[in-house]
Amino acid sequence: MTRLSLNRLRLYGALASMINAATAICAVFVLSATPTSAAERATVLALGDSLVAGYGLPKEESFPAVLEAELKALGHDVRVINGGVSGDTSKAGLSRVDWLFAEKPDLMLLELGANDGLRGLPPEDTERNLAQIIEKSQAAGVPVLLTGMLAPPNMGRDYGEAFNALYPRLAEKYGTAFYPFFLDGVAAEPELNQGDGMHPNAAGVEIIARRIAPSVIDALAAGTGS
CATH class of the missing domain: 1.20.5 (Single alpha-helices involved in coiled-coils or other helix-helix interfaces)
Structure with a gap:
């Protein structure tokens, strides 16, 4: 060469x-x-009743859909699963929670008890059912963001005090993240509710999602250690 x-x-x-x-x-x-792959995307399971299910609203205006959009607008790629069933009591939610874990959520947003209060069910039963849901979630390695509810005023003072107190007590007992009142800023506001005066309209859902989003972000961060 x-x-x-x-x-x-x-x-x-x-x-x-x-x-x-x-x-x-x-x-x-x-x-x-x-971009972040679907496998890396955080997942929130919203377990609840008609307030989560989106009663009277199209799917895109339901709480899970609006919360997901709000979280993405804040820079967090989060999928929110609609685990709401209209009419569900805390007992009904307990009966179906196990199979929802198949979605492998990173966080459970727990919104149940409104129908218990409307039906005047014993607060101790509601507390026991919610406690079991939290225990199942924590046993599955899924942290919980518990959202509180207030008893209807027509149920009387004693009932209201017993019912309202069960949520912060559960949050403290189990060390869960806690959002004191799911309907904060929307309850008793006619322009933010549907004709029945109980279910938020699209504008009401937007307020709920906007107010609760920071708590969801904090709960996800705490759960993942990030």
Whole structure:
């Protein structure tokens, strides 16, 4: 082999090394710019009654859909599963919670008890049912964001005090994240509710989602240790 051929081979080798290095650098930039995959997306299970299910509203205006949009607007890629069933009591929610864990949520937002209060069910029963739901969730490794509810005023003072107190007591006992009143800012506001005066309209749902979103973000961060 001539000296000229040897020099050409060395030059080609150097060029090949430079191309490989450039390719590797480009690959790093491409990977770093790739959006978060679905597998990395956080998932929130919203377990509740008609307030979660979206009674009287199209799917895109239901609480889970609006909360998901709000979280994304705040820069958090979170999927929110609609685990609401209209008419559910805390006992009904307890009866179906196990199979919902198949979705492998990173957080459970627990909104139940409104129908217990409307029906005048014993607060101790509501507390026991919610406690079992929390215990099942924690046993499955799913942290809980418990949302409180207030008893209807027509149930009387004693009932109201017993009912209203069970939520903060559960949050303290189990160390869960706690949002004191799910309907904060919306309850008893005619312009934010449907004709029945109990279920939020689209504007009401937007307020609920906007107010609770920071608590969801904090609960997710605490649950993942981030």
